[in-house]
Amino acid sequence: MQIVEPFKIIGITKRTSNTTGKAAEDLGVLWRRFIEEQIGGKISGKVSEDIFTIYMEYESDYRGEYTCLIGYQVDSLEIVPKGLVAKEFDGGKHIKYVAHGKLPEAVVQTWEEIWSKEGELNRKYTADFEVYGAKSQQGENSEVEIFIAVK
Secondary structure: OEEEOOEEEEEEEEEEOOHHHHHHHHHHHHHHHHHHOOHHHHOOOEEEEEEEEEEEOOOOOOOOOEEEEEEEEEOOOOOOOOOOEEEEEOOEEEEEEEEEOOOOHHHHHHHHHHHHOHHHHOEOOOEEEEEEOHHHHOHHHOEEEEEEEEO
16 A cells, blocks of 8 residues: 555546446547547646546446546646646555556456455545556556555
């Protein structure tokens, strides 16, 4: 378990759910939009070049609807480009997982592992997130950090 400090994000969002493959389709569309529209180039004050995918505004648990945000951590929310969303997160206690392998399969597999531990984790369902850093572009050797908010 580790403590995540509060942080700010600017990016794009989509409401979805994990039922009947909806999330896989919706998140694929969101990622394509993020890349094609070069969202990163529109955001100023980035803390790093790491891309964050945040799962938030949960309707219930991982089986209900939630909002996904793909964006960058920033030092300020004062300038939000048109069409983008700004959010501030409280941080708090998180359990860190690392997805290893080819993407997106490795990330999906790690989430399935997390869901299988639903009863053990004591999840908070506030904001869970993935960090796509320098190691996320290594083909079969890629790594993505996944942080699960817990009570």
